[in-house]
Amino acid sequence: MRDDIKSWNRLPAVRHQHVLDIQARTACLPLPPGKETCIPFGNGRSYGDVCLNPDAAVIRTRALDHMIAFDRERGRITCEGGVILADILDLVTPQGWFPPVTPGTRFVTVGGCVANDVHGKNHHDTGSFGNHVRSFELLRSDGQRLICSTEQNADWFAATIGGLGLTGLITQVTFDLLPIANPFMVTQAYRFSTLDEFWHLNARAEREWPYTVAWIDCTRQNGRGILFAGQHAPPQPELPVWKSRHRTVPVDLPFSCINSLSLKAFNEIYYRQKLPRDRYVAHYVPYFYPLDAIENLNRIYGTKAFYQYQCVLPPQVSADGLAELMRQISRSGMGSFLAVLKTFGTRPAMGTLSFPRPGATLALDFPNMGEKTLQLLNRLDSVVASAGGALYPAKDARMSAAMFRRGFPQWEKMLPFVDPRFSSGFWSRVNEPEG
Amino acid sequence: MSNIVIFGATSAIATACARDWLAAGHNLFLVGRNADKLEIMRTDLMVRSTQKQTIATATADLNDFSTHEALYAQAAQALGAPDIVLVAHGSLPDQKACEASVELTMQEIRTNALSVISLTTLAANLFEPQREGTIAVIGSVAGDRGRQSNYVYGAAKGMVDIFLQGLRNRMAKASVTVLTIKPGFVDTPMTAHIPTKGVLWSTPGQIGQGIIQAVKRKRNVVYLPWFWRIIMLIIRSIPEAIFRKLAL
Numbered sequence: 001m002r003d004d005i006k007s008w009n010r011l012p013a014v015r016h017q018h019v020l021d022i023q024a025r026t027a028c029l030p031l032p033p034g035k036e037t038c039i040p041f042g043n044g045r046s047y048g049d050v051c052l053n054p055d056a057a058v059i060r061t062r063a064l065d066h067m068i069a070f071d072r073e074r075g076r077i078t079c080e081g082g083v084i085l086a087d088i089l090d091l092v093t094p095q096g097w098f099p100p101v102t103p104g105t106r107f108v109t110v111g112g113c114v115a116n117d118v119h120g121k122n123h124h125d126t127g128s129f130g131n132h133v134r135s136f137e138l139l140r141s142d143g144q145r146l147i148c149s150t151e152q153n154a155d156w157f158a159a160t161i162g163g164l165g166l167t168g169l170i171t172q173v174t175f176d177l178l179p180i181a182n183p184f185m186v187t188q189a190y191r192f193s194t195l196d197e198f199w200h201l202n203a204r205a206e207r208e209w210p211y212t213v214a215w216i217d218c219t220r221q222n223g224r225g226i227l228f229a230g231q232h233a234p235p236q237p238e239l240p241v242w243k244s245r246h247r248t249v250p251v252d253l254p255f256s257c258i259n260s261l262s263l264k265a266f267n268e269i270y271y272r273q274k275l276p277r278d279r280y281v282a283h284y285v286p287y288f289y290p291l292d293a294i295e296n297l298n299r300i301y302g303t304k305a306f307y308q309y310q311c312v313l314p315p316q317v318s319a320d321g322l323a324e325l326m327r328q329i330s331r332s333g334m335g336s337f338l339a340v341l342k343t344f345g346t347r348p349a350m351g352t353l354s355f356p357r358p359g360a361t362l363a364l365d366f367p368n369m370g371e372k373t374l375q376l377l378n379r380l381d382s383v384v385a386s387a388g389g390a391l392y393p394a395k396d397a398r399m400s401a402a403m404f405r406r407g408f409p410q411w412e413k414m415l416p417f418v419d420p421r422f423s424s425g426f427w428s429r430v431n432e433p434e435g
Numbered sequence: 436m437s438n439i440v441i442f443g444a445t446s447a448i449a450t451a452c453a454r455d456w457l458a459a460g461h462n463l464f465l466v467g468r469n470a471d472k473l474e475i476m477r478t479d480l481m482v483r484s485t486q487k488q489t490i491a492t493a494t495a496d497l498n499d500f501s502t503h504e505a506l507y508a509q510a511a512q513a514l515g516a517p518d519i520v521l522v523a524h525g526s527l528p529d530q531k532a533c534e535a536s537v538e539l540t541m542q543e544i545r546t547n548a549l550s551v552i553s554l555t556t557l558a559a560n561l562f563e564p565q566r567e568g569t570i571a572v573i574g575s576v577a578g579d580r581g582r583q584s585n586y587v588y589g590a591a592k593g594m595v596d597i598f599l600q601g602l603r604n605r606m607a608k609a610s611v612t613v614l615t616i617k618p619g620f621v622d623t624p625m626t627a628h629i630p631t632k633g634v635l636w637s638t639p640g641q642i643g644q645g646i647i648q649a650v651k652r653k654r655n656v657v658y659l660p661w662f663w664r665i666i667m668l669i670i671r672s673i674p675e676a677i678f679r680k681l682a683l
């Protein structure tokens with residue numbers, strides 16, 4: 001039994017019977033004994049239990065960290081499933097390319113990006129990660145290796161993108177990159193003081209900018225915040241110098257630094273921050289990955305850890321639904337430091353269980369205060385469910401089977417593709433008989 | 436630009452070194468025992484390479500000493516005369532199993548000590564007439580004192596440590612550098628079975644960077660990370676009468 005395999009929010013705390021490692025992409029899949037199930041574990045940057053498998057096994061993919069091919073002319077890369085996005089960035093940005101989609105941390109594996117069909121600030125423009133995947137190899141527990149693309153094994157392709165690691169282990173992925181002129185971003189920030197203002201600003205920003213995302217103060221219900229828009233910088237006569245700085249939260253704090261006072265104060269200061277009046281140029285690292293600057297940032301929540309909650313609401317009901325969510329959260333006093341709001345575009349996702357779909361998505365952290373927190377999240381669930389929305393499995397440690405099935409009505413289509421030896425904490429929970 | 440030969444190239448720590456050396460523009464000759472892994476590694480380095488560099492490989496079980504001389508010849512043919520040799524292969528024995536099997540104990544000593552002595556002897560003879568070169572070997576803090584929990588491994592690493600002291604002494608006249616690298620706990624396939632990696636643990640990338648720096652600065656002995664020097668100083672200074680009763 002091992003208790004050292006954790007996801008990013010370190011909830012749930014679980015024990016694994018076996019921690020296995022796949023040795024090479026050409027090697028066979030290591031399987032736990034008997035009927036015990038397993039689930040691939042990338043870099044554990046999910047919040048919750050899609051990458052965990054309590055009392056059973058995980059298969060770590062960190063030995064699959066090799067590049068396979070990089071077409072510098074066409075901007076296409078093939079790499080192993082355990083390659084970290086940061087390594088890809090180091091390789092491709094100096095050559096004038098960028099990942100087509102990136103989440104808010106660069107310490108995710110490519111396998112994890114496919115399995116959660118991750119989205120970035122450019123979803124309205126570019127879709128999610130799966131939209132840019134050309135092909136991948138899927139290794140099944142029976143030893144079969146399936147090459148999957150829209151032409152070959154297309155049904156497996158659809159089941160595996162956003163498939164939460166349940167269809168088998170992704171050994172290698174080929175995907176298209178985005179051309180850039182340099183590693184810098186042109187960005188602009190807009191302050192808004194109500195949700196109405198946000199919707200106006202956002203509609204305009206989405207037409208003009210490929211990247212948009214808003215921070216929203218969830219300690220107040222009127223919905224004030226800041227919208228950050230960005231685009232890759234055009235060729236510059238002279239590039240600014242950029243040096244990375246490294247900070248770390250060295251130990252688990254015995255208590256949480258987050259309480260309703262520090263929350264209010266933080267949100268107030270964040271909202272009042274001085275914003276440059278005009279467009280300004282920033283390196284891509286601080287622009288895309290502000291949270292990566294502090295290693296082990298997840299420790300500030302203390303040993304009780306935290307929940308992350310991310311939902312999507314369909315476009316017609318986004319405004320009302322969001323207002324209701326803000327009301328519930330601000331009233332609870334349990335809001336989040338960084339509540340993130342973004343609208344998804346209309347490009348259809350490739351995966352059967354992909355989370356991104358047209359509408360507005362809100363993501364927040366909640367320090368784990370036990371029952372009180374769970375009750376709040378249940379109240380938010382009812383708002384999301386009655387709006388016809390869904391929760392993001394990559395950020396979930398608690399959604400009910402009913403909530404999952406409402407959010408992913410096509411879930412049954414997934415069943416024939418789930419590997420008989422694969423399961424996860426998440427998957428067991430959402431497949432529990434209703435009761 | 437240097438010509439670098441790496442034994443045990445597919446090890447996690449050596450892979451980290453190879454990637455950093457590649458980025459610095461050096462030529463690499465990689466020796467490993469698993470042809471598949473070696474080819475995967477070569478392709479990876481070719482993809483990452485941005486300049487004209489040679490990356491060549493050879494497959495060998497390093498416990499077969501008869502291959503060693505030929506490996507150096509192959510390296511010289513592929514790259515030209517080597518400047519730096521890194522010996523990185525090793526295995527972490529199951530101590531309990533060793534206690535029950537003399538054969539296994541000898542096998543582990545062969546992997547972790549004798550093969551290293553063979554490879555470094557040949558490297559020294561190559562570098563001595565050249566009057567330059569660096570021989571870097573990954574030892575371990577475990578070689579600083581015998582402990583009940585892994586003394587077979589410790590004994591092998593300790594033998595390498597003392598052998599290299601002598602070799603360093605001999606090579607001083609020839610201005611050849613002999614570097615003993617002593618990592619503490621590193622999170623690699625070798626230690627994948629050990630749960631709960633705490634603050635004393637490092638990543639292969641961190642150790643790799645330490646090795647690159649130590650080679651560049653022509654150091655003699657390095658503990659990686661540095662704080663292991665202090666930990667081992669304390670461990671070495673415990674009187675044997677007390678030490679023998681500790682469960683270390």
Ligand SMILES: Cc1cc2nc3c(=O)[nH]c(=O)nc-3n(C[C@H](O)[C@H](O)[C@H](O)COP(=O)(O)OP(=O)(O)OC[C@H]3O[C@@H](n4cnc5c(N)ncnc54)[C@H](O)[C@@H]3O)c2cc1C
Pocket residue numbers: 007008039040041042043044045046047050051061081082102103104105107108109110111112113115116117118119120121163164165166168169170171291394
């Ligand atoms: C600070 C922060 C910001 C984030 N921002 C965003 C964001 O903006 N948008 C977004 O979409 N997500 C975001 N995330 C979530 C993160 O991008 C996803 O959870 C991602 O999938 C994590 O990748 P990982 O490699 O760590 O995978 P893990 O968390 O280890 O695993 C995730 C899933 O992928 C599966 N998996 C992993 N590797 C393989 C493989 N080789 N083959 C098959 N299945 C595999 C696992 O089984 C699991 O189901 C963020 C996370 C953090 C910590």
Ligand SMILES: NC(=O)c1ccc[n+]([C@@H]2O[C@H](COP(=O)([O-])OP(=O)(O)OC[C@H]3O[C@@H](n4cnc5c(N)ncnc54)[C@H](OP(=O)(O)O)[C@@H]3O)[C@@H](O)[C@H]2O)c1
Pocket residue numbers: 443444445446447448449467468469472495496497498523524525526527546573574575576617618619620621622623624625626639
């Ligand atoms: N990890 C630690 O905590 C730690 C601490 C101190 C010192 N070290 C030392 O660091 C070095 C690198 O180890 P690592 O931690 O990076 O572990 P690793 O990834 O397991 O590397 C060990 C390597 O040695 C190779 N090898 C073993 N026997 C061999 C043989 N007979 N012939 C050829 N190659 C052989 C293995 O080849 P395959 O790939 O084919 O298996 C493997 O690549 C070792 O010398 C180790 O003793 C490690």
